Amino acid sequence: MNKQPLSSGLSERDMVRSRLAKTLRRRHARERRFRLAGVVSVGLALACVLLLFGSILQRGLPAFWQSSIQLPIYFDPEIIRVDAAPQPLPDEPPVEFQRRQLEWQGQLARSNWQRLLTLGVQQLYPEQQIQPRHAQALFTRAVQHQLREMFAADPGLLGQTLELSLLADANVDVWLRGKIDRSLPDAQQQLAAPVRALADQLQADGHIKLKFASALFGNADSRSSPASAGLLGAFVGSLYMLAVVLLVAVPVGVGAAIYLEEFAPKSRWIDLIEVNINNLAAVPSIVFGLLGAALFINWFRLPMSAPLVGGLVLSLMALPTVIIATRAALQAVPGTIRQAALAMGASRTQAVFHHVLPLALPGVLTGAILAVAQSLGETAPLLLIGMNAFVANVPASPLDQSSALSVQIFLWQGHELRNFFEARTAAAIIVLLSLMISLNAVAIYLRKRLENKWS
Template sequence: MTDATLPTAAATDLRRLVEARLKRRHAQERRFRLYGRIAIIVALSFLAVLLGRIVHQGYTTFIDNQIGVSVYLDPAKIDRTDIGGANYDQMVAESLLTKLGETDDEYGEKSGKILEIMSNDLGFQLLKQVRADPSVIGKRVTVTGPVKSDASLYYKGEIKRSTPQDSRKLDDQQLDWLDELKAAGAIKSGFNFGFLTRSDSTEPEQAGVLGAIVGSLMMLFVTAFLAVPIGVLAATYLEEFAPKNRWTDIIEVNINNLAAVPSIVYGLLGLAVFINWLAVPRSSPLVGGLVLALMALPTVIIATRSALKAVPPSIREAALGVGASRTQTVFHHVLPLAMPGVMTGAILSLAHALGETAPLLMIGMVSFVPGVPESLTGSATVLPVQVFIWETASERGFHERTAAAIIVLLVFMIVMNLTAILVRRRFERRW
């Protein structure tokens, strides 16, 4: 009888060879997992540094330092026939000097220093009260408003006494006054609601993001109104109805290429077509929405086609088998089932459009807009452009607000991405 087993030495060598290969495979798998973990840690570290830097620089914007001043409206200084001609800022400054136990000199030097730590919003409030009720002339009224941005930075610890006097905007006397006002209870700290309820201003302490938020929403409305229905219909036709030939292949290649075109190219296109040729108002939500709609279209088309491809062919075959037409099959069965993916792609494309700056700069949305846009054709700004404008400003207080505006923009984008995830999970079907 023949022994069919391998010799003991050969079997041992084969076993060792197999074990060595298994060890190499396991070692490769461990290294791959290690590399993956390192990559995730590095990515999260960069993200943490970025977000940490933004939050550290911008969270102080949401802390507001308000000053309350009791002002005597001297009838000798206010002409009832020309109420707006009085110097209300000077009245506030003189009242603050009196509160501090100071007297102004003949050159008004101390009043000038007071005005450097007090927002001119207090003077505007006095003017509004007198215009609304002239009977307050000759009486004392109390106004409350923000201190100047540099004074606020001092309270927040961004400006320090240890810094040489010639290296900071506030001198030692002004810092002494700020300390006295704080100790006297004239300065109150709280949440800066004004940052969310005001629009842009030339004064950092009065600048807010309301106008930019409204402009962004109006621009996104135009973008969604154009890009989503056009993109979905174009993708549906290409995927479900268009014949597969050379022309459709060229169209598909160009759509994929358009999705990778730099955004500034769309800005140049919008400048040439929408502004110079069609005379759409410059720096308006309408022209901004048109440009971003062009940029979002390829993404919407690609996402919609992917969602349509994910619908099983059996759905189409079942509908056609019971007598439905091709159009009924697509719009009554296939497209509704693909809608979660379609909506996810549309929301993500809009979130991407929300953060674009370069194409909007090309169409003139870099202008200073102090109010809230009233129509789609009126002048407006948006959050990314507002960030750009404030970062290039010379005043230090605007740099603080730059980071805060980035935080607001990130919140918008997180909400939109979270909405896309929730829509996907809510309507997703597993086949």
């Protein structure tokens, strides 16, 4: 190497170095800016999520507890005028026994159970002249059925006094929790003044307790007795739909994806189908509702409001997503595995089912479960097939009328008893979100488990 032009070489080297330093500074600055933007956007997203969850929890958690009234109830033989509970006689045909039982149930139903409540409250404050309708307004309507069922289960209660905890009326709960402005004039209050006074008095004397709202989880929706309205019917309906989607959309979607990805010859038809599957994923969900109403209800004559129909509609919606996710998972399997299997003399089907699919399974399952969870939160298509009907029973089969969690949220959000159902709505959202988070957790667990197996 010629070392003669040392001075000029040095200066040129210096120049290069200073220019490098300059551009380097600029590059570093650019990187810092980009990172900052990333951190800010992630932070923003996180803040939104926290805000969402925070507000839902803050509104919804109070609904998990509700006011109930503790008082002794005397099962007064003067009021419960029934014969002894029928016992099966020897040589009695079952039909006859059933008839006698029904008759006894009729007697029970004709007894004035509300009167027990009135007497219970009047007993607490014997010095006051409490009107029966004011006493009865304290309790939600379902309480009288509760008393009747207690008695039917144990007729020995006749003539006994029990210390009971009975669900307060929704308006009483609202009043006691300060969810309504106490300074409003009488005409705008939902409870009569004597009832409000009575409720305050009961609370002051320690007869009102906040108890876990088991009705929320144990009952179906109710109009006549809002305080005992629950989510169970909607929850079971959603579970049925979940099962239908799992049984319909996942096998069909995964099968279609495997065929398209591994077997279908490349042709213009297949390209057309692919484009349309991708388009289907972007079709508004309400359109699927219309399709479902036309196809399953009008044509196949399936019942309205049934989880089976809801599940089928949601399956149609989930299908494109399942197919796209499955194809992505299949594409991610290295081609060398297919080659290895084919070179061993495996048929195409064997190569796919022995090697490609097991490797793609974590991705397939994750995609499928996420698609199912997403479809479970859909509301619009369910409205069009009548799942927004008021259903007071827990569906016993996927063909029974039912609501769904998402629709229940919609219905409660529009309930006329606004200040009571606001919290219930948020509580229903918490339940729906919990269900989805559990599904996603299952997806993550399955993926981790299956991935760890060989890597």
